Amino acid sequence: MKSIMVQDAVMIEGSEQWMAGVAGAVGGPITGGERLRHWGASEVWRLQVGGAVPRSVIVKRGLGEMADEARRYRELVMPLGVPAPRLLAGGGDVGPGVLVLEDAGPGNLEQQPSAEGYRAAVRALALMRDAAARRLALNPGLGAGLRMSTADFADVARRVAAGLAALRPDLAGRLDGPARTLVERLDRLAGEPVTIVHGDFHAKNLVLTGDGRAVAVDWPVAYLHAHLGDLYSLLREAGRLGLTGRVGADALPALFARESGTDERTVADRMVTGGLCWTLLVLRWLLAEGIDVIPESRGWLDELVADCEALAAPH
Ligand SMILES: Nc1ncnc2c1ncn2[C@@H]1O[C@H](COP(=O)(O)OP(=O)(O)OP(=O)(O)O)[C@@H](O)[C@H]1O
Ligand SMILES: [Mg+2]
Secondary structure: OOEEOOOOOOOOOOOOHHHHHHHHHHOOOEEEEEEEEEEEEEEEEEEEEEOOOOEEEEEOOOOHHHHHHHHHHHHHHHHOOOOOEEEEOOOOOOOEEEEEOOOOEEEOOOOOOOHHHHHHHHHHHHHHHHHHHHHHHOOOOOOOOOOOHHHHHHHHHHHHHHHHHOHHHHHHOOOOOHHHHHHHHHHHOOOOOOOOOOOOHHHHHHEEEOOOOOOEOOOOOEEEEEHHHHHHHHHHHHHHHOOOOOOOOOHHHHHHHOOOOOOOHHHHHHHHHHHHHHHHHHHHHHHHHHHHHHHHHHHHHHHHHHHHHHOOOOO
16 A cells, blocks of 8 residues: 555555555555545545556545444435445445445535536436435335434424523524424425435535536435425525525526426425424534534524524415
C-alpha cells in the first residue's frame, strides 16, 4: 500500500489496513483516491481500483451510522428494488463500520444546482417511491421493522416537546397544536399504501449520474411511510439557498404529480404532512445530539418551530 498516491490520506493512521480490506473485497488493487468528506470519526472516500477494468468505488467509514445505513440497504433499498448505488461490500466482510458502494457519478446537486438537476431529483424520487410501493404491494411485510406508525410520530412529538421545554422554556407548548394536527393528518393517511422515505433528501445526497439522471445516496435514516417529506425538504432547502427561482422549484410538485400519477392536491397535502414529520424528526435529532455536535444549530430551533406552526395552519 505504501506506493500508492492517495491525496491527503497515507498520513491517516490505520488507513492502510482498511484500504487493504477494501482491495480484497473489490478484487483489485487500490491505485489512488481522494477523501470526499471527513466529519469527526466518519469519512467518505473515492478510491481508484486497478485491474483488468479500472474503476472507482465509494467507501464510507464510521461506526454507528454505517451500521444504520447497512441495515437500510439490507431491509429497504435492496428488497424493495429502490434505485441506489449498489452496495459492493459492507457489514463485516471489509471491517467494522465500512461500506463499499458503486460510484454513481462525480458530482452532486449541491455542487451543480440547475433546473435540470432538480427535475432529475424529482424524477428519481418518483421512481424510488414507485419501485418500493410495487414490491410492498406484493409483499407487505417487507421492511416491517422500519415502518413508522402514527404512534411512533406521536412519540417523536412528545419527546421533542419535552426536550424543547427543558432547553427553551420560552418555546414550551408551541408544538402542542402542530402535534395534534399531525396526528389527525396521519390518521387520514393511515389506509394509504406506504413507500420509501429517504429522510435526508437534500441536494448533497443527490448524485448526478452524467446521463441526465440523479440517484439518492446516504440512506441511514430511511423508513417506510406514505408522506412526502422528501419533496418538502428538497424544496425547503432550495428556498433557504435562494435557488427557488433559478431551479424552477415552484414547478416541481406538479412534475412530481405527473411522474408519479398522483393529483396535485394530494401531492400538496402529503408534502404538508411530510413536512411536519420531517421537521419533528430534525428537532428530535437536534435535541438528542445535533446541538452537541453543531453548537450553532441551537439557533435553528425558532425557525423549525415556526415551520411546524405554519405547516399546521389550515391550508
Ligand atoms: N455511491 C456514490 N457515488 C458517487 N458519489 C457518492 C456516493 N456516495 C456518496 N457520494 C458523494 O460523497 C458525499 C458524501 O457521502 P454521503 O452523503 O453518503 O456521506 P455522509 O458522510 O453521510 O455525508 P453527510 O453527512 O454530509 O450527508 C455525497 O454528498 C456525494 O457527493
Ligand atoms: Mg450525505
